[in-house]
Amino acid sequence: MSYKCVVLIKQVPDTRAITGDAMNEDGTVNRSKLASIPNPDDLHALEVALEIKEKFGATVTAISMGLPEAAQVLREALYRGADDAILVTDRRCAGSDTLATSHILSCAIKKVGADIVLCGRHSIDGETAQVGPQIAEFIDAAQLTCVGELKDVDKNSITVRRVLDNGWQDAKAPLPCLLSVTDQANEPRVGAATRLMKYKNATTSANYDGDVNELREKNLLIEQYDLDQIGVDLSRIGFNGSPTKINRTQKVILEAKEVKEISPTQEGISAMVKELIEDHSIN
Numbered sequence: 001m002s003y004k005c006v007v008l009i010k011q012v013p014d015t016r017a018i019t020g021d022a023m024n025e026d027g028t029v030n031r032s033k034l035a036s037i038p039n040p041d042d043l044h045a046l047e048v049a050l051e052i053k054e055k056f057g058a059t060v061t062a063i064s065m066g067l068p069e070a071a072q073v074l075r076e077a078l079y080r081g082a083d084d085a086i087l088v089t090d091r092r093c094a095g096s097d098t099l100a101t102s103h104i105l106s107c108a109i110k111k112v113g114a115d116i117v118l119c120g121r122h123s124i125d126g127e128t129a130q131v132g133p134q135i136a137e138f139i140d141a142a143q144l145t146c147v148g149e150l151k152d153v154d155k156n157s158i159t160v161r162r163v164l165d166n167g168w169q170d171a172k173a174p175l176p177c178l179l180s181v182t183d184q185a186n187e188p189r190v191g192a193a194t195r196l197m198k199y200k201n202a203t204t205s206a207n208y209d210g211d212v213n214e215l216r217e218k219n220l221l222i223e224q225y226d227l228d229q230i231g232v233d234l235s236r237i238g239f240n241g242s243p244t245k246i247n248r249t250q251k252v253i254l255e256a257k258e259v260k261e262i263s264p265t266q267e268g269i270s271a272m273v274k275e276l277i278e279d280h281s282i283n
């Protein structure tokens, strides 16, 4: 049996790399100064899908919703081993909250069909961890959240180890099933050089002047869908279709205060730990 796996990959700004250069004068983050990367948890989700492919037999389709530039994270999924990729991009997505985003992604998943949907547990920019569980509801699939290890897949079910605050839990669910995967699940592989050479030319139809069928035959087409093509209910997306209303936002101003240099010696580290204990930063 060959399972159909769909992996959701969000393009995010690399918030782990925030430095002084990426800060605006008012203390907010200048996103244009940060590299765009695949959301880290999503690479762990992709790795679980590739594990299913290698151990049990599967096809792996990567899907992203975003601006046309998000094609790059799909290319990176192809470098790592995804079989094909789909970009959902449409200006009418603007203003969509997590519920609307989940509706849009679930329409794309329904269009391609899936036995197993995999996503990251949470993104490093929005960080709500709502999208996976909401999609499971929309596509009427079981869900296993906080996945830390793949255990088994058979014709009717999937078994995983879930990571809990104080331990773990082995859980089995029927297919179709959505897994939201944590960063403890595996070590994502890097892209293979041969795949990189091939898929660096993968592109969406909107960015290709020639005959799209030629790209499709060479498996270099990143399918691009707008909302009409995947049957989105337009009353459930965008600002008007999003139930989340932002009442107030507060800027977090990051200020560089005093800088202290610690020498990389046993004495330097001991002095730093002593100081942290004294000011109760650690116990």
Ligand SMILES: Cc1cc2nc3c(=O)[nH]c(=O)nc-3n(C[C@H](O)[C@H](O)[C@H](O)COP(=O)(O)OP(=O)(O)OC[C@H]3O[C@@H](n4cnc5c(N)ncnc54)[C@H](O)[C@@H]3O)c2cc1C
Pocket: 008, 009, 010, 011, 039, 041, 042, 063, 064, 065, 066, 093, 094, 095, 096, 097, 098, 099, 101, 102, 105, 118, 119, 120, 121, 122, 123, 125, 126, 127, 128, 129, 130, 131, 132, 242, 244, 245, 246
């Ligand atoms: C009122 C409101 C308006 C908004 N307007 C906009 C807007 O105009 N433009 C905009 O870009 N964002 C907008 N957002 C943010 C947008 O709703 C979120 O980025 C999106 O819903 C994902 O939420 P999250 O980052 O919390 O994902 P999480 O729930 O933390 O993500 C879990 C997993 O879901 C998957 N996933 C999430 N998003 C995507 C995606 N786009 N593609 C593929 N997989 C995905 C990933 O696998 C991810 O690891 C808005 C949010 C609100 C509340």
